[in-house]
Amino acid sequence: MSDQQKRLQMALDAAHMSIWDSRIVDGQVIDGTVSWSARGAALLGLEEKALTQAFRDFLACVHADDRARVLDVLQDGVQRHGGYDIQYRVIWPDGSEHWLAARAQVFTGASGQPERTLGIIWDITERTRQEIMIAERKELAEVTLSSIGDAVITTDPHGKTRYLNRMAEQLTGWTSQLAQGLDIWDTMPLADEQTGATLEHVAVKCLHQRQTIGTSAHTNLVTRDGRQVAIEDSAAPIWSRDGEILGAVVVFRDVSHERKLSQQLSWQATHDHLTGLINRRHFEQLVAGALHTAKEQGHVHALLYLDLDQFKIINDTCGHSAGDLLLQLLAKLLQSQMRDSDILARLGGDELGVLLPHCPMEHARQVGEQLRQSIRDFHFAWDSRSYELGVSIGMVEINQDSKSLSELLIAADQACYLAKEQGRNRIHVYQEADVMLAQRRGEMLWIARLKEAFEQQYFRLYAMPIVHLREGLESHDEVLLRIRNSKGDLILPGAFIPAAERYDMMISIDRWVIRAVCAHIQSVRDSLAPVEALVEQRRRAPALYSINLSGMSLADSGLQDYITEQFVQYAIAPEQVCFEITETAVIANLPKAQVFMHHLKALGCRFSLDDFGAGFSSFGYLKALPVDYLKIDGVFVRDIATNAINRAMVKAINEVGHVMGLKTVAEYVEDEATLAIIRELGVDYAQGHAVGNLRPLVAGLD
Known part of the structure; x- marks a missing residue:
């Protein structure tokens, strides 16, 4: 071997290449032969020694999917008298797959006919596998990113x-x-x-x-x-x-949907859903801001509290729908009377708040008088009848001398109270002397009224049906308390319950209701003849009565024994009594509430968690309480037909309640549209004018 040949062989060895030498017969590659060096034979998985084989035998070593292409490329190179460059797969005798690359030139004989191809061939298996893996990863990445x-x-x-x-x-x-x-x-x-x-x-x-x-x-x-x-x-x-x-x-x-939902939830957190006015919490934040500017920059603002006279009469006489419509109309009316910078809020029920920024008291009086007169001139028509309203307005100045937010709010509330005491439908501007006067009058008035209610038996029980939406035989009522005073006025709980809580009278009131309900159950049972009682028992389960309990009563260690005594005295089955408690009351007295509830559950009583959903911690506390019924807060129910967010809230609460094995009750079901949606969502019970009206629990005591 010459030096030149040696150098060539050394270069080929270093590059892991071998000589590719094939003979052509009559211009046809397929009929020729292939000569391999020892290294070349090893590329086919054969014994590493020099080898000459028929081209057909070599083609048999090529992957079946590549054979036709290999033959076509080589034959094309021969016919062009040129060369070729190709990559293909071979199958070794052990079945493994390998990739080879070949590059060759065609040589012709004296006659000009192709006789031979000569070139190099090398193994590219590892490189090809890497390329395939990279291509697959790229394809996977693109498919993943695309999907x-x-x-x-x-x-x-x-x-x-x-x-x-x-x-x-x-x-x-x-x-x-x-x-x-x-x-x-x-x-x-x-x-x-x-x-x-x-x-x-x-x-x-x-x-x-x-x-x-x-x-x-x-x-x-x-x-x-x-x-x-x-x-x-x-x-x-x-x-x-x-x-x-x-x-x-x-x-x-x-995130268009999420952001819109977030904006709607943010709006709901700061606004009253019924009137669209800002709510109490946001209003108080704005008043706090006004107080800050008054103290820091010497600005003067005015704060007004408005309490609608006669609203409760309209609401009770015509129903919640009328009351809701009235509040919506008044909100629009009052907003039209105010500057863009003025702020009108619904503080709850029939109470409104007004903040007049940068407004001296002289002008604030004019604005207040304009609002009072607008309400006085407004006539509300419902069911062919027309109703007139009035408004009592309390007014207080926000200035550098104002002490705190809480004192401002109390002052406005007290001024409004005094406007009502002085004959209603008037404005009262707060004075320092009003504080003790209003407090003293309020205390004496409510203490006297509540004591009179006990002594003269002015308390009245009413029943609001809780109707099962699929089974019609069950009788279930929520018991509601009212006061019918000596003048014949019916006083709602919103008027006297806050005072009772303030002056520690709620425990006595709750005990009165428990005793009265037990007495009613006994009287209903005793009024039936034995045969009638047996028929009634077979026809339907005994009536169930829901009694509301205050937070104070939950904390009363003696209430358990009192309830047990009433059950024994009136021979009452505990299964006929359900106690309704609010989430806030439970949270405030959680350890005592849990003991109280487990004790009475063991007797057979049931429990309902009222106003559920108003607090964001509801589901967490729910797991710790042995409740049977979940009453979905009416704020989510009343406009469910038009509010997608409230519908989603009701759906979620209902589903979680069912997962936990609880029965769900929708409050404030006031119309057929709301009732239809409640049914569709699978809520178990409904309560409201669409399924039953408020009625006296004891006939003849209305």
């Missing part, structure tokens, strides 16, 4: 767009092909949700700061056709192995 729910855009180190997945194409309006090479702020413009101002792009910030930029809120994507879509976006750098930034990947998603 995930989030939108993804990648950029180069200069913020030029490289790739958009399918979701990004849908959101931006750009195709990946059209967007390639464009600045990211062209393909994905960002604007502030509130101001509309152009924002620094999250991808650009990521590339400049060389770090991940977390999710941002209040960001809008401006689409290719100019629409704005609420998004949450974040960006992360793409690093090379040597620590260089190759670009950025931006991940974003459409």
Whole structure:
């Protein structure tokens, strides 16, 4: 072997290559032979020694899927008198698959006919596997990016767009092909949700700061056709192995629905759902802000409390629907009488609040008088009847001398109370001397009224049906307390319960109700003849009565024994009594409440958690309480036909309640539309005018 041949062989060995030498017969590759060096034979998985074989035998070593292509490429090279470059698979005798690459030149004889191909051949199995793996990973990545729910855009180190997945194409309006090479702020413009101002792009910030930029809120994507879509976006750098930034990947998603829901929930947290006015909590925050400016900057504002006269009469006579409509009409009427800067709020029930910023008392009096006169002139028509209203207004100045928010609110409330005491439908401006006067009058008045109610038996029990929406045989009533005074006026709990709580009279009232209900159950049972009682018992389960308990009673250690005594005295089955407790009352007395409830549950009593859903901690506390019924707060039920958020809340509470094995009750079911939705959602019971009206529990005592 010459030196030149040796050097060639050394080079081939170093490159793991071998000589590819084939003979051609009559211009046909298929009829020729192939000569292999020892290294070349090893590339086929054969014994490592020199070998000459028929081309057909070599072709049998080629993967079946590649044979036709190998023969076509080689034959084409021969016919062109040129050469070829090809990659293909061979199957070794042990069944393993290997990739080979070959490059050869065609040589002709004296006659000009192709006689031989000569070239090199080498194993590319490992490289090909790596390429296949990389291609598969790339394909997997692209398929994954294309199919995930989030939108993804990648950029180069200069913020030029490289790739958009399918979701990004849908959101931006750009195709990946059209967007390639464009600045990211062209393909994905960002604007502030509130101001509309152009924002620094999250991808650009990521590339400049060389770090991940977390999710941002209040960001809008401006689409290719100019629409704005609420998004949450974040960006992360793409690093090379040597620590260089190759670009950025931006991940974003459409949060239009979530942001709209959040805005609606935020609105609901600060507004009264019925009237659209701001609610008490937000109103008090605004008053606190006004107080701050008064103290810090010397500004003067006015605070008004309005209590509607005669509203309760309309509400009781015509029903909640009439009362709701009246409040909505009055809200619009009063807002039309006020400046844009003035603030009108519903504080609860028939109470309204007004904040007049930067308003001296002289002008505040004029505004108050205008509001009073507008309400006085307003006539409310319902069922062919017309009703007149009045309003008692308490007014207080917010100035540098005002002490605190709580004292301001108390002062306005007391001034309103004195306006009512002085004959209603008038304005009373708060004076320092009003504090003790109002407190003393209020205490004496309510103590006397409640004592009189006990002594003269003015307390009355009413029943509000709780109707099962699928089974009609069950009788279940919530027992409600009223006072019928000597003048024949019916006083609602909202008027006397706060006073009773303030002066520690709630325990006595709760005990009176428990005893009266037990006496009623006994009287109903004793009024039936034995045969009638047996028929009634077989026809339906014994009537169930729900009794409301205050937080004070839950904390009363003697109440358990008192209830047991009444059951024994009146021979009452505990299964006929259900105690209704509010979430706030339970939370305030949780350890005692749990002991109390478990004790009475053991006797057979049932428990209902009232106004459920008003607190955000409801589900957490629910697991710790042995309740049977879940009464969904009426604030979510009453406008469920028109409010998608409230419908979702009722649906969620109902489903969780059922998962926990509880029966659910919807309050304030006032019309057929609401009732239909409650049925559709699968709520067990309904309570409200759509299924039953309030009635005296004891006939003849209305």
